[in-house]
Amino acid sequence: MSEVKTPTPTPAGDTYKGWVFKWTNYIKGYQRRWFVLSNGLLSYYRTQAEMGHTCRGTINLATATIAVDDACNFVISNGGAQTYHLKASCEVERQRWITALELAKAKAARMQAESDDSGDDFSPSSASVPPGQGGGTQNSEVQSTLRTLGSKVEDLSTCNDLISKHGSALQRSLSELDSLRLTGEAGDKIRQVTERATLFRITSNAMINACRDFLALAQAHSKRWQKALQAEREQRVRLEETLEQLAKQHNHLERAFRGAAQANTAADSKGSAGPGKGEASDEDDDNEFFDAMEEAPEFITVPADPQFHKRSSSNISGFNSEMGPDDQSLNEEPLTINQESPSQELAPLKKRRTRIPDKPNYSLNLWSIMKNCIGKELSKIPMPVNFNEPISMLQRLSEDLEYHELLDKAAKCQNSLEQLCYVAAFSVSSYSTTVHRTGKPFNPLLGETYELDRRRESGYRSLCEQVSHHPPAAAHHVISDRGWTLRQEITVASKFRGKYLSIMPLGTIHAIFEKGNNHYTWKKVTTTVHNIIVGKLWIDQSGEIDVVNHTTGDRCHLKFVPYSYFSRDVARKVTGVVMDKDGKAHYVLSGTWDEKMEFSRVMQSSRGGENGTEGKQKTVYQTLKAREVWRRNPLPEGAETIYFFTDLALTLNEPEEGVAPTDSRRRPDQRLMEDGRWDEANVEKQRLEEKQRSVRREREREAASQRTSSQSEEGAPHDNYKALWFERCEDRITGEQVHIYKGGYWEAKERGSWEACPDIF
Structure with missing residues (x-):
């Protein structure tokens, strides 16, 4: 032994x-x-x-x-x-x-x-001490218990060593016995195996007894330790909540102090009798649109000197030669142009629907489908309808007209700078429908169209056509009886990055107004869908937009601030400045892309101190009181069960007589999904996509047989497809190759003549 x-x-x-x-x-x-x-x-x-x-x-x-x-x-x-x-x-x-x-x-x-x-910062020596009692006896008891447990653990380790050692010896003996023939040595070997087996059994029993003792001690002290540990964790939670409250209070005080200091500094730098310290603190939330924070904004706004509110613009030195009658009216009273709602001028011919079937409760793991698609184009990933919303990309593009009243008001403006404010607000308003819309629109089939005829209700007609499939591109043309035209061709580039999805719309948006012949252009910002792998999906917009008036040279620079957990700014913030061709600021815009936009008249501007990052100076704008230019319409009741559609979005896929055979309303898989028949919709979606691929292959074969050496140069189209209602040409403003509406659609609708439309469904 x-x-x-x-x-x-x-x-x-x-x-x-x-x-x-x-x-x-x-x-x-x-x-x-x-x-x-x-x-x-x-x-x-x-x-x-x-x-x-x-x-x-x-x-x-x-x-x-x-x-x-x-x-x-x-x-x-x-x-x-x-x-x-x-x-x-x-x-x-x-x-x-x-x-x-x-x-x-x-x-x-x-x-x-x-x-x-x-x-968890749990100490066995302190955890066993109940609150309000002395810890000397308890600490000694715990230490004694720990020493006993440690001794038992050592016993377990020793027994484990012995079992391993004797088990190996027993295994060797058994192997030798298995290889022997029936000779005289067999009896000796058998006795040897029996002795080692007995030794192994004794050691195993010792280990089992040590385990039993260890378990008994652990059970005796487990409940008390668990109770002490729970108390410690609850105390930690209370401390974390207290710390969070203190951080919020500190943040609020810091913002208030900084806003007051900036207002006083700007007023003192001009020698004006600006508002006092108390006023600046009280009005901080209303007037400090651009917070001097981590983002290092290029400018700060402060309330203008009271003299600008009381005196006529013609008596203000430095402004009498630059401010016309329209500018003067802006200073003295709120904007009242076009306050009537254009949608009330003519009653609608039909009552539009206000509900669609509720979204079925299907569960599907997005990560299980997309984990093998990292780095690929989103348009090339075969996605089931479970991740879609019952609307096509063409209809989603038509949703940009949700706030067409902004363009109606802009069309009546006498001042091009004021008109630019409305156009800039319209460019922001198109993102308000995306804040809850995490569903993916249906990718349109090549040649698919969508018309939105609201001429009697709202004075405009809209037509979209899918003019390219790879890359996916949609051309859009809107003409309004109220003096404006909107056109765009959008190509969506998207990349799946693992944790998030980036959607980059490529293309230029044009807004042309009959009065003054003002022609504006801008581009869309990047949309990011976060929490693709785990968590709740949420959407953010980030980037910069330059709305340019090519007729006058005026420009509005908008900045969509990306969401940051550490930022003190309001989420989804948008800021902007309207400047003339000489770079002089006339209006400041501020708000959020999901709620509202406001604009303020700039009365004076100056270069502030070098309090920005890297020593950059920030411009301080003295502005009049902000006025609201746009506010988001409320969502319908129960919007979460109908894909968070707006009132306009609910009507986009409503069946309508007389539309083209290629209209998105006639798309069968989209209709089946809207009706809640998702399994059938998935089957139909695969059929349509395969039909489109076969037509594409046939078209490419024809193009290959007809292609000449001159047509096979780099950059030539790989097939001979041409859009039906749009023609490809060079844009005279941007120099880009775009598709522009060539006419004929509305005339064909009046005649009911759709012979030229392809069979895509």
Whole structure:
């Protein structure tokens, strides 16, 4: 029994090394690799020499599962991200690895639990002391318990060593017995095996008794420790909440102080009798549109001197030669032009629908579909309708007209700078419908069209056509009886980045007004869909827009501030400045792209001190009181069950007589999805896409047979497709190759003549 009292120096299971066959792929099959088990981590290398510099992979056994396949195979996995299919040279070797792995896993899990407890700032010596009581006796008791538990753990470790040692000896003896023939030595060998088996049994019993004692002690103290730990965690939560409240109060005080300091500094720099300290603090929220924060804004706005509110513009030095009658009216009273709603001029011919069928409660994991599509174009990913909304991209583009009244008002403006404010507000308003709309619109089929005839209700007619499929491009043309035309061709480039999805609209938007022949252009900003993998999807808009009047040279620079968790600014913030061709600021715009926009008349501007980042000076604008130019319409009741559609969006897919056969309203998969028949919609969607691909292949074959050497130059179209209602030409303003409406659609509708329309559905 002297052998029993001598443990091995290194506990078995702490470190284990050896060659194991690992499955690589179907071509190479199992390959021999050197595996090392140490500190709860299983690592492997191609050779022993690689141990010093190149590890091929590691699994943390604390969270891993170990499964046995057959006599020699076993599998180790940590939940799907890593899985090792291994094969030992024999069953005995496989059992050795399984034993070592299980012991290492148990120890790693125990260490991880201890680490988690220490991470909660839980001290066993203090946790057992109830609140309000002395800790001397309790601390001594806990320390004594810990020493006893430590002794039992050492006993377990010793028994574990002995079991490993005697088990190996017993296994060798059994192997020798198995290889012997029936000779005289058999009796001696059998007796030897019996002795070692008895020794092994005695050691096992000792280990079981030590485990039983350990368990009894752990159960006796577990409830008290759990209670103390819960008290500590609750106290930590209370401290975190208190700290958060203090941070918010500090933030509010800092903003108020900074706003007051900026207002006083700007007023003092001009020597004007500006508002006092108390006034600046009270009006900080109304007048400080551009906060001097981490974003380092280019300018700051402060209330204008009271003299600008009381005196006529003709008596103000420096402004009498630059401000016309229209400017003077802006200073003395709110804008009243076109306050009547154009939609009330003519009653609608039909009552539009106000509801669609509720969205079915289908559950589908977006990550399971998109994890293999990282870096690909979104238009090339086969997506089920479960991620769509029952509306096409052409209809979504027509939603830009949700606030067409802004263009109606702009068309009646006498002042081009004031008109630019309305156009800029219109460019922002198109994003208000996206704040909750995480569903993906249907990709239009090539040749698909969508008309939105609101001439009697709102004075405009809109037509969209899908003019290209790769890359996807839609041409849009709107003509209004109230003096404006809107046209655009949008190509959507999108990339899936793993955690988020970036959607970059490419193309220029044109707004042309009959009065003054003012021609404005701008582009769209980047849309980002966050939390693709986990969490709730949310959308952000970020980037900059330059709305340019090519007739007068006026310009409005808008900045969509990206959301930041650490920013003190309001979320979804948009800022802008309207300047003339000489760069002089006339209006300041501020608001959010999901709620409202306001604009203020700039009375004076000056360069502030070098208080920006990198020593840059910021412009200080003294402005009149802000006036609202646009506000988002409220969503219908129960919008969350109808895809968060607006009142306009609910009517876009409403069946209508007399539209073209290629109109999105006639698309069968989209109609089935709207009706809640998603399984049928998925089947129909696949049929339409395959039909489109076959037509495309046929068109490419025809183009290849007709293509001449001059047509095969780089940049020539790969097929001979031409849009039906739009023609490709060079835009005279931007120089871009765009599709512009060539006419004929509304005349064909009046005649009911759709022979030229392709069969796409």
